[in-house]
Amino acid sequence: MTFHSDFDCYGRMVLIRRFEEAVERLFSEGRITGTAHVCIGQEAIAVGMAAAMQPNDAFTSTHRGHGHFLAMGGDPGRMMAEMFGKATGYAYGRAGSQMMSDLSLGFYGANGITAGSMGLACGLALQAQYHNTGRVVVCTIGDGASNEGMFHESLNLAALWHLPLVVVCENNGYAMSTPLSVGLANQSIAARAAAYGITGTAVDGNSLSAVRDAVSLALTQARSGKGLQLVECHTYRLSGHSKGDKREYRSPAEEAAAWENEPLARLAAELEKQYPDAPGRIAQLNQQAAETIAAAIEFAVSSPDPDPSTVCDDLFAPHLPTA
């Protein structure tokens, strides 16, 4: 989707925040079940990436993908319906929180396997290169995902082949309960880039403009044939890993400090510094977001359940036209 101004970006960020808050609330009320990983505190990365991308670019996401999807233009109603397991959801209830996608938006899906979409992203980028489409692929992963073998294999292959691929690592300090220090021998993910002969960049992931600028530059480089780019965005996962997380592995003080730096309030403050009419516009965007989410929940709740007799449909793709 297109973002015309920082206010547009704020609007999406607050929409993501409200969506995730709703998800947490609906879970605690037992109105949705299964699993979900919310991205409260990481909204600037999602929107910063999306704002840097061009319409034809592609995106692959993680298990923590609601924000990415919304930033790429995902419809909150169909997303919420998917969370409710309804027939109107993005995958008619098959995907749930972790596997939603919308190809018309270039959103090639969230993925329940940590680092599991990195090969997919390489392949999408290979197709772009093969047909010289000008498309660049943005592949998001977490800090924990950078310890999977797939991270290494994909980065080496993408760097070797100069694939038009930007890997963005959302370093939120934890993989589930595992802090960086327990997961990564070298805690700089950007530093891992050198192993593949490329330069990694690390930026403040709670700054919309820092993310947007870094990803823009990376996209430009990748689009111009310079191949794989790696951008590390430092942020903090303000909520628990998923609903069951008691967060006993970290202190309330640490969380409180992180809340001081959360991206939504930061962006609001920046906008207010720059634009005299900001407070009013922000209040309006907040209001809109709340309404959109309320409508999304309403849409989901009033949607029908999927028909169980369809459970075996679509296992195989229909025949494709060939050359």
Place this chain on the structure above:
Amino acid sequence: MTFHSDFDCYGRMVLIRRFEEAVERLFSEGRITGTAHVCIGQEAIAVGMAAAMQPNDAFTSTHRGHGHFLAMGGDPGRMMAEMFGKATGYAYGRAGSQMMSDLSLGFYGANGITAGSMGLACGLALQAQYHNTGRVVVCTIGDGASNEGMFHESLNLAALWHLPLVVVCENNGYAMSTPLSVGLANQSIAARAAAYGITGTAVDGNSLSAVRDAVSLALTQARSGKGLQLVECHTYRLSGHSKGDKREYRSPAEEAAAWENEPLARLAAELEKQYPDAPGRIAQLNQQAAETIAAAIEFAVSSPDPDPSTVCDDLFAPHLPTA
């Protein structure tokens, strides 16, 4: 095994060379079948590592493991018998070339899966650390193996846990037909160490003393609690990857140049420069090696085939004593 002098080392190196030449010959004559990967040109690494190790240390090998095994004290007769698939072989014919082992020598086996023994090596090192045995594990891999996900996962884990592990990469320029430039985005394997917060070392793998010194130092560091070490040894695989390899992916000129630098003649020349009696001693060691190999083949040929009715034995280990 213990090496008292450089002549001892030369003796093992020439034994390895003769063993591998015999393997190639026996294959071409159709007297042994299956598969084998010989290490002609890489003898200095095998013996340099072994000479640096202490008796209780452990070693894990690759698909190209004959030289490692011989350097660790493997018996040429039982090895040859294993190549012939005989009942007197190290694994009674079950292992073949690629999976031989002898735990009494600390040789935890060759491995047919590229990078497949790296986790095993981490686990052996973990046991050493757990019980503070003073043992260090040497884990060999090839340049190609460094592109497997297992490489990344193992190095990160070993570095994090400060495991007493020395990873030695035999960089022989090729993974099968794939030159470094096609396999590695950054052609320095030592440089990959930085991704795990450690320093890698690169040495001339065709120099016995360079390998021995570098591995000695690494072993000392690892033994003193400094954890994972990575040593890259530059060498050249003078033969084909395996018997079927026509070596069309590289030029005769390149091979000829590599022969100029091969480790056995280099060591002989060094010894001759240092010791007046070297020519005689070398001639004797050459002679001994030839005799040992002839005897090994004789032993293998005259050994009985395994009894097919034993094929299902030993699938499960017998019960172990527990605490």
Place this chain on the structure above:
Amino acid sequence: MKTFTATIRDTLAAELRRDPNVFLIGEDIGAYGGAFGVTRGLISEFGPNRIRDTPISEQALIGTAIGAAAAGLRPVAEIMFMDFITLAVDQLTNLAAKLHYIYKLPCPIVVRTPAGGGRGYGATHSQTLERLFTGTPGLHIAAPSTAADASALLQSAIRGATPVIFIEHKLLYPLRWEIGLTLPPPLPFGHANITHSGNNVTVVAWSYMAHLALTAANQLAAEGIGVEVVDLRTLAPLDEETITAAVRKTGRLLIVEEGPKTGGFAGEIAARIFETSYDYLEAPLRRLAGPDTPVPASRTLEAACIPTVETIANAIRELASL
């Protein structure tokens, strides 16, 4: 009354206390206590050296467990969801399963892993993947359906010399059983359990499906249908003797499996009965299993993918009436 979860936790604690060579290795098993809380609290008694949190590195985690076992330790690894064991198939197939046969090394690793659907977790967090291992010689596989069996088998697994895939069904975790103050003694692998006796139809099942089959059998008793329930407890080794005797007793066999029907372990059992007890069958054998499709997240759709007490009972009624 103790939950399946607490029973496994207590068993792990007892084994950790008994043998200093036992240690746990896995993702988020320390302070977090594992995704399902099985190891919760253990780190405070045993410390990070024996309750080892790993990076998200399933290959290296399992490989390290194998190496530690080969050198004499007794690792109990946890793979957070069985769906992720796909990443360790190489290490388990090409190394662990062959370690003794080829290398003469012992490999006493236990890979504990939660499996199965029913919680709306979606296609990559709900699979029952024993089928990836039932065809691999050299591995043992446990799939208990009660807390006591889980404890008894886990003790055997930890004290054994063989690599074990230890399947814990997610829906069993919160269930409660009467477990005495002391844990049950170790139970050797390869012994199925007749959890319900009857003369009309034999049902063979394992893991959560054995639990459902027992419930169905109790219901059907009231209708006068006698069900012999064989709870396999371990898939490898398989207790063919007990299955065969039960089938010969009733002349009718239903095998219940949670995963997709095609290519599952029910086929193996069917083939063995075919080979050994062909003449004793009075009706065609039946497999009740999931459809050949991934497990969707929506509760409505998911429910259509997994056998229930009702569908099991119906299948038994049908078989009984043939």
Place this chain on the structure above:
Amino acid sequence: MKTFTATIRDTLAAELRRDPNVFLIGEDIGAYGGAFGVTRGLISEFGPNRIRDTPISEQALIGTAIGAAAAGLRPVAEIMFMDFITLAVDQLTNLAAKLHYIYKLPCPIVVRTPAGGGRGYGATHSQTLERLFTGTPGLHIAAPSTAADASALLQSAIRGATPVIFIEHKLLYPLRWEIGLTLPPPLPFGHANITHSGNNVTVVAWSYMAHLALTAANQLAAEGIGVEVVDLRTLAPLDEETITAAVRKTGRLLIVEEGPKTGGFAGEIAARIFETSYDYLEAPLRRLAGPDTPVPASRTLEAACIPTVETIANAIRELASL
């Protein structure tokens, strides 16, 4: 007369010529031509952009193929030995097999891979691992036994929209068949072939075992034993109809499988026959397969692990005499 190897090579070349979206991806498939020489020479016609040598990275190689396929290309990946496909089980199980069901993406990847023993390569280079995939809904599996079938199925696989595991048995590579100047037309998946007709015993087999079964059938014809050989050609989808008809025709069934008996695909076939054709069987079904053990390297030991024309013929004779 053309070898299996050359036929596959020619088929790949024809497909590469036909559709610019087709490309090959794998380890050492370029200048080296692959470990078994299947792709030898293709790089000189099609160049490194379409014959793509990868690093030794099975996960990324398969993942990249999946992504390229999702975006509209038609990758044909090679896994050098089927034993190494263990490293890509996650990508194939959790991504490729679910890509259309969940994400509505097409996934026209073909994963060609040499399987099987008989060459003394040892335990990690000799396995037949279709069992890792036969229980995964969403994958197609081909296991041809002749050059013509391999060509016809490969064309279908490449032109289809579904992920395909394409198994090439190592011992088939050097064998020769009469292949016309033009390649056979594409053959849809799911059609077994009756390669030998007879009234006494039905043999179901695939890949190299179907080749051996045919040889055995020819031998037994001279002895007056009529063997109906069903060469499955594809395991998924499975042509249950043809199998069933053949079994009902002869009343006797032998299933031959190269891998270990326990947990193999023969069990699935047996279960289906049990379910559908119980009343038509005149003797207990038999599975002839490898023992439950890894494949050792020594020729003497290896030979004891794999069915041969002789053991197949003996099993047929025995069944015929029951």
